[in-house]
Every structure is written in C-alpha cells, then in structure tokens.
Amino acid sequence: MGNCLKSPSPKVDATLSSRTSGSSKINSKISSSSGLSSITVSTFSGGSSIDGVYTPKSEGEILSSPNVKPFSFMELKNATRNFKVDSLLGEGGFGYVFKGWIDEFTHIASKPGSGTVIAVKKLKPESFQGHKEWLTEVTYLGQLHHPNLVKLIGYCSEGENRLLVYEYMPKGSLENHLFRRGPQPLPWATRLKVAIGAAKGLAFLHDAKDQVIYRDFKASNILLDAEFNAKLSDFGLAKAGPTGDRTHVSTQVMGTHGYAAPEYIATGRLTTKSDVYSFGVVLLELLTGRRAVDKSKIGVEQDLIEWTKPYLGDKRRLFRIMDTGLEGQYPQKSVYTAAMIALQCLSIEPKTRPRMSEVVVNLEELQSAKNVSKDNHRKSSSPVALKSPAGHRKRRSTPSGSPLPTPRGKKLTFLIDLECHMKRREVIRTQQFFVVHNNLCII
Incomplete structure (x- = not known):
C-alpha cells in the first residue's frame, strides 16, 4: 500500500x-x-464486463458477504506451509505476500502443486496500515468484480491476525x-x-x-x-x-x-x-x-x-x-x-x-x-521475382513478378520513376537504422 x-x-x-x-x-x-x-x-x-457494483455496507455485512470466504488462521498457515520463506512472493506496505494452495471447491489447504494457487497477504504487526485499510480492501474487492481487478477469494480476521486471500498472478x-x-x-x-x-x-x-x-x-x-x-x-x-x-x-x-x-x-x-x-x-x-x-x-x-x-x-x-x-x-x-x-x-x-x-x-x-x-506488412512482403530468359539480357520485373514491358517512348519515364523509388527506399532504410541505433548517434 x-x-x-x-x-x-x-x-x-x-x-x-x-x-x-x-x-x-x-x-x-x-x-x-x-x-x-x-x-x-x-x-x-x-x-458488459461488470459483474457487480459497489454499495456501502457495514463491517458486519461486509465480513458476512457470500462473495468472500472467511478463512481461519490455521487454514492459511497450512496452505502456505507455515508461511515458509520459500513461499514468499513479495513484500509491501501492508505486509508479506505468500504463495499457497487450496482445494478448488472446498477451499481447504492442499498439497503444493495441487488444487488452486493463491496469494496470501499477511499484515505486518508493526505496519502503520492496520484494520481500517484491511477492511477497505475487503469492502471494495469483495463487491467489485471486473476482469481488470484482482479477485479477492477471502480473508482472515482472527485475534490480531489480518490476512487477505487473492487469486495468484503468475507474472x-x-x-x-x-x-x-x-x-x-x-x-x-x-x-x-x-x-x-x-x-x-x-x-x-x-x-x-x-x-x-x-x-x-x-x-x-x-x-x-x-x-x-x-x-x-x-x-x-x-x-x-x-x-x-x-x-x-x-x-x-x-x-x-x-x-x-x-x-x-x-x-x-x-x-x-x-x-x-x-x-x-x-x-x-x-x-x-x-x-x-x-x-x-x-x-x-x-x-x-x-x-x-x-x-x-x-x-x-x-x-x-x-x-x-x-x-x-x-x-x-x-x-x-x-x-x-x-x-x-x-x-x-x-x-x-x-x-x-x-x-x-x-x-x-x-x-x-x-x-x-502487421497484416498489411504480411500481404506486401512477398519476394519480387526476377526473370532471366536464356539468351536475353536480364530485365527488371514489376512488384507482381511479371517482366516489365518498356516501350521506347516510355523508357525514360520508367527509369526516372524507378530512380525515385530506389531513393525513397534508401531514405526509409536510413531512418530505420537511425532509430535502431540511436544510442550510437551523436546529435
């Protein structure tokens, strides 16, 4: 937090x-x-992706909501293998986050590698963020459901222990x-x-x-x-x-x-x-x-x-x-x-x-x-075919691959257009090189 x-x-x-x-x-x-x-x-x-809408509720209503499951401290202790160090995922202002496993249907602790993977956030005893912030988390995530909000599975409020149980985010x-x-x-x-x-x-x-x-x-x-x-x-x-x-x-x-x-x-x-x-x-x-x-x-x-x-x-x-x-x-x-x-x-x-x-x-x-x-690039990236009939000089081909007929009256125009086209390609290649190697350029 x-x-x-x-x-x-x-x-x-x-x-x-x-x-x-x-x-x-x-x-x-x-x-x-x-x-x-x-x-x-x-x-x-x-x-259309909204599953629920937040409405203000009392603390008792929040904690008894069917949307979140109340866990005992022992259940979460077993699910995280006694909060072992090798289960630690991270640390924040609220406390430590541990990886755990529970049965998909009963939510009882299961063996590591089986069942549903969860992330358990455990409040630090010395944390300045206490019960109020913990309850705020349960209040909102317990009632708000959206593909781009992390899912809150449940919570633990037992004695001084305050924990939250989330879906596991592997990345x-x-x-x-x-x-x-x-x-x-x-x-x-x-x-x-x-x-x-x-x-x-x-x-x-x-x-x-x-x-x-x-x-x-x-x-x-x-x-x-x-x-x-x-x-x-x-x-x-x-x-x-x-x-x-x-x-x-x-x-x-x-x-x-x-x-x-x-x-x-x-x-x-x-x-x-x-x-x-x-x-x-x-x-x-x-x-x-x-x-x-x-x-x-x-x-x-x-x-x-x-x-x-x-x-x-x-x-x-x-x-x-x-x-x-x-x-x-x-x-x-x-x-x-x-x-x-x-x-x-x-x-x-x-x-x-x-x-x-x-x-x-x-x-x-x-x-x-x-x-x-990307789609346009794939369509236009087919190789250009070159034909070289035996006994004849090589002729340039059009982008479609067919030999380009060049009547005498139009030959000069074609050569000028071709030269302009090649210059444009050279400029594009130069710009691309500049972008890729910008850390080597001195402006």
Missing part, C-alpha cells in the same frame, strides 16, 4: 513545490503541442518487469496491452454507479496474469467518490511520492482526475523503462516527469527518452500517440485531463491500428 504524503520532509517538500511552481511552463508546452489535438476523444463502453507486478531487468524486457506490444488493461480497471472504478477513486495507482499495484493481462490490486487507500453536488473528496493526503497529482498534494482535494494523473506517470514508465522517482540519476533525470516533458511532444526527439531495452523495436506513430496521451493525463489542470474511458478508447485504437499494419 502507499505511503502518507502529509507533512513531508523538507527535501520532498521542496521537490513538490518546484513541481507546482513550474506548472505554468509545463502547461504551456502541452497546449502548444501540435499533436495533442490529433487524439480522438470517444466514449468507452465496457459495461507478478509490472514494477518487476520494468525495473528489475530480466533476460528479456517487455516488448512494446505487451506494454500497450498492460496499459489498456490497467486503464480499463480505472475506467470501471470511475464509471461505477457508486464512483471509486483508487488513489494509489502505480506499477507495483498492477499485477499480471500468465497472458500479461493487467489487474489492479491493493485497494487499501481507495475512497468513495464525491456524491451529489460535490466536486471532490477532502481527505488526508495519502499515496506514493512521484505518482500523486500535484493539486491533491497541495489541497487534499481528491477526484478521479487524480487517478488519471497517476496513470500518466505509469504510461511514462512504460515508455521509458524508468521509475517515477530515481535517486540514482543525476539532476533533472531523478524526476521522470520533469525529464521527459520537453521530449514527449517532439516526434524527432522522442527516441531519446525511450527505453533502450526496446532496442528501437516499436512503431513510431504508436509510441508518439501514447506519449501524447501521457501528456494529456499529466496536464497541470485537472479539468483538461481526459476521462479514463477516453484513454481506453484511444489506446485500443493504437492496438488495433498496430494489428492492421
């Missing part, structure tokens, strides 16, 4: 105030960008794939898929009958299944959205430094546009392969937003901030449009940020456009 951002240290406070004071410059760059208006604003119609968190370098970095197509899934999760929360503000959207809270479908987890900081004529929710500032929206940090006023800002930060992380805040970098590069803003709206310079692990293997138009979407989400003015349903539509258009371009 996230950290409390209230009363930050002087060092953090200085960083936040510099972000706020520079907002006018940032905003002017966004609005002057020529590519910003090219993004289509549409309406997301993803309601772990997005944070691990982006920042802990493995043998193969995530390809662009997978990053786009993750962005779409996470955006759908937020759109569902924002458009629900009883609106929910996630408040802690970040790479470590985006979990991935075996097919890299993204699911939001960790709802301990979630808040019910404003009701009636209210435009915002006033609350203590909570979240994670680098992801929280500047107006929320400054005023404590929370809206769905705060989540949109956080999504823009994660989209930048997907583009660059860098953390929102990285103290190992020098100067402005420590702050991902400040470092990337000058490049996001510039097609020619965008490659400078792209993740080098991609090795230039990405469609330039798709990446540029994604960068412009990130710029919109990071607008200093909350009202000018798009709704998450609009972000979903625009990202899905990128994905479909990419698939169409």
Whole structure:
C-alpha cells in the first residue's frame, strides 16, 4: 500500500513545490503541442464486463458477504506451509505476500502443486496500515468484480491476525518487469496491452454507479496474469467518490511520492482526475523503462516527469527518452500517440485531463491500428521475382513478378520513376537504422 504524503520532509517538500511552481511552463508546452489535438476523444463502453457494483455496507455485512470466504488462521498457515520463506512472493506496505494452495471447491489447504494457487497477504504487526485499510480492501474487492481487478477469494480476521486471500498472478507486478531487468524486457506490444488493461480497471472504478477513486495507482499495484493481462490490486487507500453536488473528496493526503497529482498534494482535494494523473506517470514508465522517482540519476533525470516533458511532444526527439531495452523495436506513430496521451493525463489542470474511458478508447485504437499494419506488412512482403530468359539480357520485373514491358517512348519515364523509388527506399532504410541505433548517434 502507499505511503502518507502529509507533512513531508523538507527535501520532498521542496521537490513538490518546484513541481507546482513550474506548472505554468509545463502547461504551456502541452497546449502548444501540435499533436495533442490529433487524439480522438470517444466514449468507452465496457459495461458488459461488470459483474457487480459497489454499495456501502457495514463491517458486519461486509465480513458476512457470500462473495468472500472467511478463512481461519490455521487454514492459511497450512496452505502456505507455515508461511515458509520459500513461499514468499513479495513484500509491501501492508505486509508479506505468500504463495499457497487450496482445494478448488472446498477451499481447504492442499498439497503444493495441487488444487488452486493463491496469494496470501499477511499484515505486518508493526505496519502503520492496520484494520481500517484491511477492511477497505475487503469492502471494495469483495463487491467489485471486473476482469481488470484482482479477485479477492477471502480473508482472515482472527485475534490480531489480518490476512487477505487473492487469486495468484503468475507474472507478478509490472514494477518487476520494468525495473528489475530480466533476460528479456517487455516488448512494446505487451506494454500497450498492460496499459489498456490497467486503464480499463480505472475506467470501471470511475464509471461505477457508486464512483471509486483508487488513489494509489502505480506499477507495483498492477499485477499480471500468465497472458500479461493487467489487474489492479491493493485497494487499501481507495475512497468513495464525491456524491451529489460535490466536486471532490477532502481527505488526508495519502499515496506514493512521484505518482500523486500535484493539486491533491497541495489541497487534499481528491477526484478521479487524480487517478488519471497517476496513470500518466505509469504510461511514462512504460515508455521509458524508468521509475517515477530515481535517486540514482543525476539532476533533472531523478524526476521522470520533469525529464521527459520537453521530449514527449517532439516526434524527432522522442527516441531519446525511450527505453533502450526496446532496442528501437516499436512503431513510431504508436509510441508518439501514447506519449501524447501521457501528456494529456499529466496536464497541470485537472479539468483538461481526459476521462479514463477516453484513454481506453484511444489506446485500443493504437492496438488495433498496430494489428492492421502487421497484416498489411504480411500481404506486401512477398519476394519480387526476377526473370532471366536464356539468351536475353536480364530485365527488371514489376512488384507482381511479371517482366516489365518498356516501350521506347516510355523508357525514360520508367527509369526516372524507378530512380525515385530506389531513393525513397534508401531514405526509409536510413531512418530505420537511425532509430535502431540511436544510442550510437551523436546529435
């Protein structure tokens, strides 16, 4: 779970105030960008995937809900083999997460490797996030069901023990794939898929009958299944959205430094546009392969937003901030449009940020456009045949493979057209080489 951002240290406070004071410059760059208006604003119609709608309930009603199963501490102890170290999946602000196994139907602990795999989150005794956050998690995930929200199977509330039982996500968190370098970095197509899934999760929360503000959207809270479908987890900081004529929710500032929206940090006023800002930060992380805040970098590069803003709206310079692990293997138009979407989400003015349903539509258009371009490439990539009849000079062939008849009157025109065509191909090859080897170029 996230950290409390209230009363930050002087060092953090200085960083936040510099972000706020520079907002006018940032905003002017966004609005002057020529590519910003090219993004289509549409309406997301993803309601068919909604299984349930959140409605406020008392603690007793929540814990007795048929949607989640109450586990005893001993059952979860057996399921995780006594919370052994080799079953540990990770650690967060809430506590430790262990891998376990239960019977699919009875939910009784089963032998490792048999039954259903689960993830058990166990609250640390010394954790500052206690029963309130634990109950918030059960409240929301116990009633909200969507393909892009992690499934809560059950809970344990026994004595001082507070545990949560989730479906197991075999690919772990997005944070691990982006920042802990493995043998193969995530390809662009997978990053786009993750962005779409996470955006759908937020759109569902924002458009629900009883609106929910996630408040802690970040790479470590985006979990991935075996097919890299993204699911939001960790709802301990979630808040019910404003009701009636209210435009915002006033609350203590909570979240994670680098992801929280500047107006929320400054005023404590929370809206769905705060989540949109956080999504823009994660989209930048997907583009660059860098953390929102990285103290190992020098100067402005420590702050991902400040470092990337000058490049996001510039097609020619965008490659400078792209993740080098991609090795230039990405469609330039798709990446540029994604960068412009990130710029919109990071607008200093909350009202000018798009709704998450609009972000979903625009990202899905990128994905479909990419698939169409792949199909066209396959159709046009057939080899060109060359015919060389015996006793005759070799003649060039048309793209269809047939010998090209060149009457005398048209021969000069053909040669000129052919020369122009070859020059265009050479330019394209040069541009492709430049993109793939940009880290070797000196501008």
